Amino acid sequence: MTSQHRQQPLVVILDEGYGGTEIEEAVLASFDARVVERPCYGRAAEVRRAVIGADAVLVRESPVDAEAIAAMPACRAIVRYGVGVDNIDRATAASRGIYVANVPDYGVEEVSDHALALLFAVARRVVSRDRAVRRGAWNIARAEPMYRLRGGTLGLIGYGRIAGAFHRKARALGYDRTLVFDPFMKTAPDGIELSSLETLCAEADVISLHAPLTPDTHHIIRRERLALMKPNAILINTSRGGLVDTAALHQALAEQRIFGAGLDVFEEEPPRPDNPLLSLQNVVVSDHTGWYSEESVRDLRRKASEEIARIFNDEKPLNWVNRWDDAPALNP
DSSP, rough: OOOTTSOOOOEEEESSSOOSSHHHHHGGGGOOOOEEEOTTOOHHHHHHHTTTTEEEEEEEEBBBHHHHHHHHHTEEEEEEESSSSBBBBBHHHTTTTEEEETTTTSSSSHHHHHHOOOHHHHHOOOOOOOHHHHTTTOOOOTTTTTOOTTTOOEEEEOOOOHHHHHHHGGGOOOOSEEEEEETTSSSSSTTTOOOHHHHHHHHHHHHEEOOOOOOOTTTTTTHHHHHSSOTTTTEEEEEGGGGBBBHHHHHHTTSSOOOEESSOSSSSSOTTTTOOGGEEEEEEESOOOOOOHHHHHHHHHHHHHHHHHHHTTTTTOOOBSSSSSSSSSSSO
């Protein structure tokens, strides 16, 4: 660290949940950093108080807005534990010369596994059959229709690391075609057809979302695109809840115009108990847990802390997402 920076920088972890700070402290030990956890539970006002005086911030879901950034004039880094950075005011951070970085290369196997698990759970009606058998039902094979996966068409919206891993695993199920909608993909890898979003929605039997949440992708799955889908279509979302119009999806599912949905994410998290999707038999849900394994938590904490170490060492982060120079982003 250069002489102009504090001898003992303060690193604030917004929200707890990873079981301590020992990994972060070990990575930042050479800077004599003081690492503290400050629970904020998603409350912007709590964040603004928690970050006062911070030289760096590690954040999960809590919002880091312009007021929070103003409260830490010495801050040099805001690093997201994870991929999505829609909870960080990147433009304000850039105007202050504060690096915002994320960790896009952790949990790839876990999220893609989880997407596959949701697909099986929905397609084979695992949850509703479990409940029925526990109530004493038996010989109910044809009570609700199910359809073969082999020979169908897989649709992927977005094709980054996780979508690639999901595709690699899902190919073993025997899909005849894989359609991909990704505006950043100019040439298709083997086994993929680049597609318009409308064609993908109309022709895919399974549609799995792997896009970031941006103004362009907000409600990318909305009423008119749900109307294009097949009656046997399954929608899987392990990315961001805001990609899907909740009211439109509920209507399509309630009217059985599509087969089902597997959702690890919601527009509002946690979902309210009266969220209409929670009342439907053809929806399988989980608690934004696709990223998780014990191994992925260790990877995430280490990689996020290493980004702060680079910045404290006057280097640029590997996954810099609010660039103010002319270099292309590694993780757009």
